[in-house]
Amino acid sequence: MQSPVIILGAGDVRLGGEALREPEGAGIAAIEALLASKPRAAVVTEGGMPGFFRASVAIERGVPRVIVPRGALGASWLADLASRAATFDAELYEHDDARGYTRVRPSGRRVAVGAPDPEAWAFAAGDAAGDAARAAVIGLAVDEAWEAAAERAEPLPVDREIEGLPGHLEEIAFRNGDKPVLYLVVGAGEVEAVRARYAGAAVVERAAPVAVERSTGRRAYGDEGEASAHLFISDNLAQAERAAALWAEDSTRNVVALGALMGYPGCCTAAFAALGERGNNASLVYVTAARSRALGAPFHAALNVAVRRVVPFTPCSFGCARAIAWAERVLAGLPAERASALVRALGRPVLYLDEARAVVFEGARVAGEEITDYERAFFLPTGGSPEEAMRARRVLGALLAGGGRLVCGGDAFEVCGAAGTRRILRCAPQLGVMLPFGS
Numbered sequence: 171m172q173s174p175v176i177i178l179g180a181g182d183v184r185l186g187g188e189a190l191r192e193p194e195g196a197g198i199a200a201i202e203a204l205l206a207s208k209p210r211a212a213v214v215t216e217g218g219m220p221g222f223f224r225a226s227v228a229i230e231r232g233v234p235r236v237i238v239p240r241g242a243l244g245a246s247w248l249a250d251l252a253s254r255a256a257t258f259d260a261e262l263y264e265h266d267d268a269r270g271y272t273r274v275r276p277s278g279r280r281v282a283v284g285a286p287d288p289e290a291w292a293f294a295a296g297d298a299a300g301d302a303a304r305a306a307v308i309g310l311a312v313d314e315a316w317e318a319a320a321e322r323a324e325p326l327p328v329d330r331e332i333e334g335l336p337g338h339l340e341e342i343a344f345r346n347g348d349k350p351v352l353y354l355v356v357g358a359g360e361v362e363a364v365r366a367r368y369a370g371a372a373v374v375e376r377a378a379p380v381a382v383e384r385s386t387g388r389r390a391y392g393d394e395g396e397a398s399a400h401l402f403i404s405d406n407l408a409q410a411e412r413a414a415a416l417w418a419e420d421s422t423r424n425v426v427a428l429g430a431l432m433g434y435p436g437c438c439t440a441a442f443a444a445l446g447e448r449g450n451n452a453s454l455v456y457v458t459a460a461r462s463r464a465l466g467a468p469f470h471a472a473l474n475v476a477v478r479r480v481v482p483f484t485p486c487s488f489g490c491a492r493a494i495a496w497a498e499r500v501l502a503g504l505p506a507e508r509a510s511a512l513v514r515a516l517g518r519p520v521l522y523l524d525e526a527r528a529v530v531f532e533g534a535r536v537a538g539e540e541i542t543d544y545e546r547a548f549f550l551p552t553g554g555s556p557e558e559a560m561r562a563r564r565v566l567g568a569l570l571a572g573g574g575r576l577v578c579g580g581d582a583f584e585v586c587g588a589a590g591t592r593r594i595l596r597c598a599p600q601l602g603v604m605l606p607f608g609s
Contacts (some may be wrong), residue, residue: 217242280446284460
């Protein structure tokens with residue numbers, strides 16, 4: 171029996187034969203079911219992010235031919251999609267009734283669809299380097315009036331830490347048997363303690379100084395970084411050595427093999443491998459949020475990466491069933507009281523700007539990109555400089571104190587509450603995305 175053709179998206183399409191169609195409004199579960207049929211081709215019927223990410227997920231899942239409507243995706247998005255197709259040995263075509271099918275070949279051009287403009291982001295971060303006051307307000311137009319308001323405002327309170335949680339939750343996944351190889355990056359002075367903790371396992375060490383950019387989480391390797399050890403731990407020496415060798419050779423090129431050795435869901439590893447930019451952790455949050463919305467995926471609390479990364483990989487969506495099951499096994503491995511506290515903390519919506527600035531809301535109701543009502547807002551703790559964090563907390567405190575309704579508009583963040591309406595303009599690189607966990 172010949173494998174089927176599937177139709178993804180809400181647009182109209184005319185085919186010469188029968189095909190399996192995505193039910194309108196059915197969400198990611200219906201897309202997953204269609205992809206499980208091992209189709210020989212996928213026809214995407216719409217443009218924009220819904221069309222782009224439907225085409226991408228079809229490519230990632232091994233569909234050999236993917237067709238998109240001619241002109242429905244911009245040139246840069248189409249070029250990025252063609253690069254994704256090349257990564258997975260798939261063929262990408264554009265189609266319209268007048269000209270038929272045209273093969274789209276990769277040009278090498280990559281973009282981060284769903285994320286803020288990387289050039290504007292890099293420029294803003296570079297321009298503010300070494301200046302905590304400016305770094306704290308990247309993406310926000312803080313004029314003299316807002317400067318005065320921030321000086322008068324109470325700093326946004328810092329969210330409560332949950333005591334007793336392991337520093338690396340993936341260690342629980344390793345104990346659960348979900349990770350054939352455990353990968354940890356620790357300071358040079360912590361290596362012996364880790365070796366003692368895993369005395370019965372094989373521990374392969376690779377030394378590499380690393381510096382981490384606070385706002386993006388991007389790692390830079392070289393002598394200017396802190397002395398660090400990359401540890402590959404396994405009950406199987408050959409697997410630990412294999413993972414260490416793949417990482418040392420080129421972790422970017424070997425991402426699929428490394429993901430398999432570390433037990434990550436294949437769908438999540440494939441989505442990660444499809445990306446042109448993988449080093450900016452903050453950008454990955456934006457991309458995953460955009461992809462989740464485009465595919466009709468829920469924002470499951472267990473995958474609330476802004477509050478705490480329960481899984482050490484980037485989920486293919488915030489509604490990925492495999493990633494959720496992985497995370498829930500980790501949560502089940504915690505003592506009951508700590509697991510309960512963490513589950514409560516994860517089940518709250520977040521306004522995410524970057525790895526150094528995010529706000530979590532309590533007593534909140536969410537509708538799309540708007541919090542229709544919230545009672546309290548808390549600044550999520552980060553490893554950034556105290557000066558930068560305090561500056562951000564004052565500006566965000568002036569905006570968010572007192573509760574109310576928060577609207578994340580394209581040009582501004584606006585809060586309507588008992589004290590009136592407060593509005594702060596957004597500027598390049600347009601940071602800020604609502605993550606409706608717990609809604």
